[in-house]
Amino acid sequence: MVRVIFWNVQGALGSDFFRCFKLMVQVQKPDIVALFEPQISSRKADNFIRRSGFDNSYRVEVTCFSGGIWVLWRASVKLDVVVVSSQFVHGWCYDIARRRSCFITFVYASPNSSKRSMVWNQLQALEPSQGITWVLGGDFNAIVSPLEREGGSVNRLGVCSKFKDFLFDSGLIDMGYKGPLFTWEHGDLKQRLDRCLCNEALFQVYPVSEVLHLPKLESNHNPILLHVGEGSVEKSTRPFRYVRAWNDHPDFHRLVSEVWCGDRNIFDTVLEFQNRGKVWNMDVFGHIGRRKTLLLARIKGVEIATSRRDSDFLINLEHDLKLDLAQVLKEEESLWHQKSRVTWLSQGDRNTRFFHGSTIQRRQRNTISALKVDAESWCYEHQDLKTHAMGYFRQLFSAGIHDCTQQMLSEKFHNFTEGELRSLSADVTMEEVRKVVFEMDPLKSPGIDGIHADFY
Numbered sequence: 001m002v003r004v005i006f007w008n009v010q011g012a013l014g015s016d017f018f019r020c021f022k023l024m025v026q027v028q029k030p031d032i033v034a035l036f037e038p039q040i041s042s043r044k045a046d047n048f049i050r051r052s053g054f055d056n057s058y059r060v061e062v063t064c065f066s067g068g069i070w071v072l073w074r075a076s077v078k079l080d081v082v083v084v085s086s087q088f089v090h091g092w093c094y095d096i097a098r099r100r101s102c103f104i105t106f107v108y109a110s111p112n113s114s115k116r117s118m119v120w121n122q123l124q125a126l127e128p129s130q131g132i133t134w135v136l137g138g139d140f141n142a143i144v145s146p147l148e149r150e151g152g153s154v155n156r157l158g159v160c161s162k163f164k165d166f167l168f169d170s171g172l173i174d175m176g177y178k179g180p181l182f183t184w185e186h187g188d189l190k191q192r193l194d195r196c197l198c199n200e201a202l203f204q205v206y207p208v209s210e211v212l213h214l215p216k217l218e219s220n221h222n223p224i225l226l227h228v229g230e231g232s233v234e235k236s237t238r239p240f241r242y243v244r245a246w247n248d249h250p251d252f253h254r255l256v257s258e259v260w261c262g263d264r265n266i267f268d269t270v271l272e273f274q275n276r277g278k279v280w281n282m283d284v285f286g287h288i289g290r291r292k293t294l295l296l297a298r299i300k301g302v303e304i305a306t307s308r309r310d311s312d313f314l315i316n317l318e319h320d321l322k323l324d325l326a327q328v329l330k331e332e333e334s335l336w337h338q339k340s341r342v343t344w345l346s347q348g349d350r351n352t353r354f355f356h357g358s359t360i361q362r363r364q365r366n367t368i369s370a371l372k373v374d375a376e377s378w379c380y381e382h383q384d385l386k387t388h389a390m391g392y393f394r395q396l397f398s399a400g401i402h403d404c405t406q407q408m409l410s411e412k413f414h415n416f417t418e419g420e421l422r423s424l425s426a427d428v429t430m431e432e433v434r435k436v437v438f439e440m441d442p443l444k445s446p447g448i449d450g451i452h453a454d455f456y
Contacts, residue, residue, distance in 0.1 A: 005030045007035055033054065057072045079104075104135050144163060288332050299318060
């Protein structure tokens with residue numbers, strides 16, 4: 001079905017948080033994101049949501065810099081908000097592609113126990129009819145077992161009996177999790193405050209589901225990812241692409257000098273540059289996406305380890321890894337800024353929203369998920385799509401070539417003057433070649449070899 005992220009961000013202001021938000025969205029590819037405690041409203045909230053890349057949004061405004069719920073979703077799902085309070089947003093979610101639907105509730109239970117005690121009855125009143133799927137997720141600010149708490153006062157268990165009663169009376173099921181045990185920490189106190197719940201009907205309709213505790217970034221709450229159902233997309237090998245940021249690496253000029261030498265023809269030289277460039281990018285420059293993935297995996301592993309035992313070494317390691325991640329994100333921002341500098345200056349924006357947005361739109365336009373085979377039938381499978389496309393173009397480019405050539409030869413050509421003939425037959429100078437190349441936009445479409453004009 002859909003992928004949903006629930007995250008108590010404890011403040012959505014600042015470029016560091018926005019970079020982490022964009023990273024999480026890029027890596028996890030959620031259809032819906034619910035943010036709690038954004039601590040900003042009005043124009044600043046509008047600006048954040050506009051830059052988020054999501055198509056639709058609904059928000060419960062912050063009150064005196066406290067609370068607040070933002071729900072952002074893509075056009076791939078339809079979300080109708082049904083009931084709203086200061087502690088939850090309840091809606092009907094419809095997955096357009098799969099034609100599946102369920103009730104979904106985004107919960108931010110107040111840290112104030114008296115206010116929080118009211119939300120359990122309100123949520124229980126939302127219970128749908130038997131057989132209707134329902135999932136709840138967010139920050140419940142409550143635990144159901146002493147095992148979900150570590151540290152803090154030894155005289156306080158912290159278990160919320162009203163929360164336990166709510167789960168029992170509503171027949172809701174804790175969907176479990178993968179990742180670190182605790183989702184919130186403050187000083188030496190750690191608790192599992194964030195979770196996903198569902199009714200029995202949801203498990204019957206979607207038996208394959210999982211909840212992931214993602215690494216903590218710019219908040220002392222872990223984001224949690226809900227994935228109901230599963231699917232796979234066949235990916236093709238990415239073609240070679242020259243990266244402008246390579247020019248700033250001290251070893252890149254050595255690579256170019258070694259490849260561009262001798263009297264070899266340009267085709268062999270470009271082929272060798274592509275092959276060696278791929279290896280050099282992986283072994284020397286480093287793939288930014290893989291570095292981010294590795295750092296996130298290491299942060300997650302350290303958090304799992306620290307949730308089981310305290311260790312100064314692990315705490316220091318986690319701090320260093322997050323510093324490395326922040327640096328990688330800055331490098332990525334600088335890279336995209338370099339590749340689309342003119343665009344960013346005209347947009348007046350320092351983040352990668354415009355470039356990534358245009359890239360996503362182009363990919364969506366270029367993605368072929370179905371082809372009409374004849375008047376009544378379509379093909380959807382990846383291999384069928386390839387076979388049908390190859391057959392179509394093979395027939396297109398092999399039929400009627402002889403007739404087309406004969407027609408071209410029968411046409412009368414333009415009569416050139418002597419001066420025009422001398423100009424056309426003259427040798428092309430290196431200065432003319434250089435002038436043409438340097439007048440090209442440096443980062444426009446590179447062509448089949450993957451090398452932009454900027455390289456030359």
